[in-house]
Amino acid sequence: MRIFFTELKKIRHRYIWLVYGAVFVVLTLWIAWCMSEMDFSDISGQEYFYLLISLSLMNSIFLPVTLACGVSRLCDIELKGNTFKLLCTMQPRHSIYHIKLFLNSLYLLVFSLAETALIPLIGCYYKVSQPLPFLHIGLFFFTTFSVSLVLSVLQQTLSLVSVSQLLPLFVGVGGTFVGIFSAFFPSQSFFFRLLPWDYYFIGCPINMYYNAATRQTTYFEIPFPKGAFFGFLLFGIFIYFLGKIIFMKKEV
Amino acid sequence: MSKNNFVIQTKDLTKSYGKPGEKKDVVKKVNLAVPEGCVYGFLGPNGAGKSTTMKMLLGLIKPTNGEISILGTPFISQGKAALNEKSRLAILRQTGSLIESPSYYGHLSGRQNLEIICTLKNVPTKEIGEVLSIVRMESQQDKKAGHYSLGMKQRLGLAGALLGHPRLLLLDEPTNGLDPAGISEMRELIRSLPETYHMTIMVSSHLLSEIDQMADYVGIINKGQVIYQDSLLHLHEHSRKQLRLRTSNNSRALCILNENEINCTLENDFLSFPETSDDTTAYLISALVREGIGVLRIEEYQKSLEDIFLSLTGKQVSL
Numbered sequence: 001m002r003i004f005f006t007e008l009k010k011i012r013h014r015y016i017w018l019v020y021g022a023v024f025v026v027l028t029l030w031i032a033w034c035m036s037e038m039d040f041s042d043i044s045g046q047e048y049f050y051l052l053i054s055l056s057l058m059n060s061i062f063l064p065v066t067l068a069c070g071v072s073r074l075c076d077i078e079l080k081g082n083t084f085k086l087l088c089t090m091q092p093r094h095s096i097y098h099i100k101l102f103l104n105s106l107y108l109l110v111f112s113l114a115e116t117a118l119i120p121l122i123g124c125y126y127k128v129s130q131p132l133p134f135l136h137i138g139l140f141f142f143t144t145f146s147v148s149l150v151l152s153v154l155q156q157t158l159s160l161v162s163v164s165q166l167l168p169l170f171v172g173v174g175g176t177f178v179g180i181f182s183a184f185f186p187s188q189s190f191f192f193r194l195l196p197w198d199y200y201f202i203g204c205p206i207n208m209y210y211n212a213a214t215r216q217t218t219y220f221e222i223p224f225p226k227g228a229f230f231g232f233l234l235f236g237i238f239i240y241f242l243g244k245i246i247f248m249k250k251e252v
Numbered sequence: 253m254s255k256n257n258f259v260i261q262t263k264d265l266t267k268s269y270g271k272p273g274e275k276k277d278v279v280k281k282v283n284l285a286v287p288e289g290c291v292y293g294f295l296g297p298n299g300a301g302k303s304t305t306m307k308m309l310l311g312l313i314k315p316t317n318g319e320i321s322i323l324g325t326p327f328i329s330q331g332k333a334a335l336n337e338k339s340r341l342a343i344l345r346q347t348g349s350l351i352e353s354p355s356y357y358g359h360l361s362g363r364q365n366l367e368i369i370c371t372l373k374n375v376p377t378k379e380i381g382e383v384l385s386i387v388r389m390e391s392q393q394d395k396k397a398g399h400y401s402l403g404m405k406q407r408l409g410l411a412g413a414l415l416g417h418p419r420l421l422l423l424d425e426p427t428n429g430l431d432p433a434g435i436s437e438m439r440e441l442i443r444s445l446p447e448t449y450h451m452t453i454m455v456s457s458h459l460l461s462e463i464d465q466m467a468d469y470v471g472i473i474n475k476g477q478v479i480y481q482d483s484l485l486h487l488h489e490h491s492r493k494q495l496r497l498r499t500s501n502n503s504r505a506l507c508i509l510n511e512n513e514i515n516c517t518l519e520n521d522f523l524s525f526p527e528t529s530d531d532t533t534a535y536l537i538s539a540l541v542r543e544g545i546g547v548l549r550i551e552e553y554q555k556s557l558e559d560i561f562l563s564l565t566g567k568q569v570s571l
Contacts, residue, residue: 006371013359077357081397086355086412089310089344090372092337252312 003091007099010077019070020111023062028118031055035126042216047128049206049219051119052140056204059115059144060179064197067152068172070107074100075159084252097160097247101240104152112145136205139224143203146229150236151175151196157243161250193228196235203229258321259420259452260286260309265318266331267304267476278304280476281318286454286469289446293467293484294456295561301476302456303352306424309454310349311340322347323419345373347420348413353428354405355412358398362389362408365397366415375416383411386441402429406438414449421445423455427462439466460561472564479564491555493527500546508543512536527552 031054043050078084078096087096119137123130158168175197182201185192192198202225209218265282268275279301286292296302307313309320311327320328322343328334335343356365366380384390387407392400397408406429413421423442427435443466445451457463463470463484470487472480480487498521499505505523509516514536516525528536537547555563 002371002374006368009364009368009371010357010360012364077359081356081358082353083355083357085307085310085312085351086349086369087372088312089347089349090341090369092341252307 003095003099004102006091007103011074011103014073014077016070016073016107019066019073020107023066024111024114027055027058027062027115030058031118031122032125035122040126040128043219045130046219047126048119048123048130048133048136049208049221051122052133052136053204053206053208053219055115055119056140056143056200056206057179057182059147060182060197060200061176062179063144063148063200064151064175064179065169065172067108067148068155068169068175071100071104071152071155072159072165072168074104075156076165078160079163079165084250088252093248094244097156097244100160101153101156104156105149108145108148108152112141112148115144116141136221139203139205143200143229146233146236147196147199147203150199150232150239153236153240153243154196157239157246160243160247193231196232199229199232202232257288258285259288259323260284260292260454261319261321262305262309263319265305265308265320265328266316267301267308267313268316278476279308279315282473282476282478283481284471284478285481286452288452289450290468291442291446291453291455291466293463293470294454294473295460295463295470296456296458296473298458300458300473302458302473303424305473306349306351306422306454306456309422310344310347310351312351345416346418347422348415348418349422349424350406350409350413350426351422351424354409356397356400356405356408358396360397361394362397362400362404362411363393365408366393366412369412369415373416379415379417380411383414386414387411388437403431403434406430406434410438410441417449417451419451421451421453423453425456425458427457427459435462442466460557464557472561474564487557487560490560491557493552493554494524495527495533496549496551496553497523497525497547498549499523499540500548504543505540505545508540508545509536512539524553 031051034054040047078087084096116137119140120132123132155168155172158171159165162168178195178197179200182198185198193202205221205224206219207222209220211218262282262284265279266277267279268277270276282305294302304313308315309322315328315331317331318328319326319330323346325343326334327340327343333340357368363380366383367377370377370380384393387410389404389407389411392404397405400408406426410426426442427438430438439462442453442455445453455466467484469482470480470484471478497505502518502521502523506516506518509523509525514525514528516523540547
């Protein structure tokens with residue numbers, strides 16, 4: 001607890017919550033605008049599916065760079081002030097790594113809960129006809145939180161071991177580009193599943209089909225890719241251990 | 253405390269970098285012995301291995317080999333941690349350190365920086381006022397640390413190191429970036445700490461004059477090896493006055509002086525021997541003249557500390 005409260009003291013005036021808060025506000029405004037412009041007769045009975053797939057796509061575009069910024073702001077206070085050599089004489093080295101991961105996962109948890117709560121709220125506000133798909137919304141929360149957590153482990157490792165914060169930020173921006181194109185990749189392709197930033201979209205329980213002739217989009221349920229997601233989570237655990245070992249071995 | 257009252261003791265402390273077969277020793281078999289309650293000056297040219305040694309003492313760098321004992325407790329044995337993490341931190345909680353550049357959170361005020369150290373060291377925050385007054389920073393405490401000058405950051409770092417009244421303080425080049433007045437103030441402060449707060453200070457520098465004005469004991473490190481370690485007084489003894497003599501036949505004169513029980517050495521063109529009384533000097537000169545040896549020159553010579561340092565390190569740098 002002592003280390004946790006110290007970490008809270010350290011991030012005063014860093015406004016890390018603002019990074020996630022701003023993205024949440026942008027996503028809320030964007031989805032509200034889309035819904036207000038939407039002709040509900042086109043997606044009648046599929047409104048929640050529309051919301052789920054749209055938010056998953058927006059997450060894959062916005063969250064990689066958001067995570068890179070949030071994690072970087074959390075880690076660069078130590079790098080800028082050369083504080084590792086001081087901290088390592090007062091607290092276990094692994095705790096420096098863990099407390100930052102824990103604190104960032106709290107931000108992610110709040111963000112994921114808020115975004116998940118947004119779906120029924122928007123649905124209620126626009127009085128959609130589709131019954132609330134609890135299972136799909138639960139899977140959306142799980143995907144958003146777990147993919148963000150794995151990506152933040154990756155970003156944190158890069159942020160803590162890089163001298164400059166440019167590399168982790170470039171990786172985050174690269175992740176955003178992958179996110180932008182993720183909807184264009186065939187979701188079953190092997191290459192698509194090798195890119196961790198794509199898992200926001202891979203983990204979405206809804207897919208869509210656009211009929212160019214009728215100009216109609218049909219949303220349909222797809223089975224959650226348990227195997228691919230399990231592999232992705234194993235990748236996250238591997239990155240966690242690898243990052244921790246690299247950080248523990250780093251000379252300060 | 254250890255049986256010899258050494259606050260820091262190392263045995264064959266070694267740090268190597270590089271691949272096997274191409275390893276380069278940055279610190280080679282260093283044996284330090286820092287007595288309790290003193291200011292120990294750790295002197296050496298830039299790149300000699302001072303910071304690496306101090307980082308190893310704090311457990312920030314893992315030694316390749318050797319032993320370290322801090323405050324009488326074995327810290328590293330055979331190059332491996334002799335304590336678990338909890339015990340290591342318990343020992344380090346009794347030490348303060350300022351290694352290389354100062355550590356600080358630029359977006360927080362000086363006081364908030366010290367509050368963080370208090371929380372991590374489990375020290376009451378009421379000590380902050382005391383350490384701020386020691387380093388004379390009370391009026392600057394609410395300013396953001398990122399806006400401090402380098403000298404003020406050094407003082408803030410020292411204030412952080414003093415929190416919790418550590419028994420041992422490790423300061424790596426603490427006067428770096430200070431103006432002349434700041435250097436003098438820092439020196440006086442370091443000098444006063446052992447007596448006022450019963451601390452032992454290990455302070456590194458590449459400036460001989462600085463160590464000369466602060467330290468009781470000195471260890472000189474060069475190319476990773478400790479080449480001298482003893483009291484500063486003993487080092488000063490090396491700088492006793494000597495007489496240097498040049499004659500028409502130095503080798504014959506050397507024999508005559510040795511016959512007269514004068515411990516004399518031949519250095520280049522000069523015979524060199526410890527200062528003697530005027531009567532003895534007059535007697536020796538007349539003895540040489542009686543033997544037909546012409547006395548060409550006689551002079552008094554005193555080695556400065558710089559000369560001793562240079563003769564020990566063989567370096568014409570950093571003085």
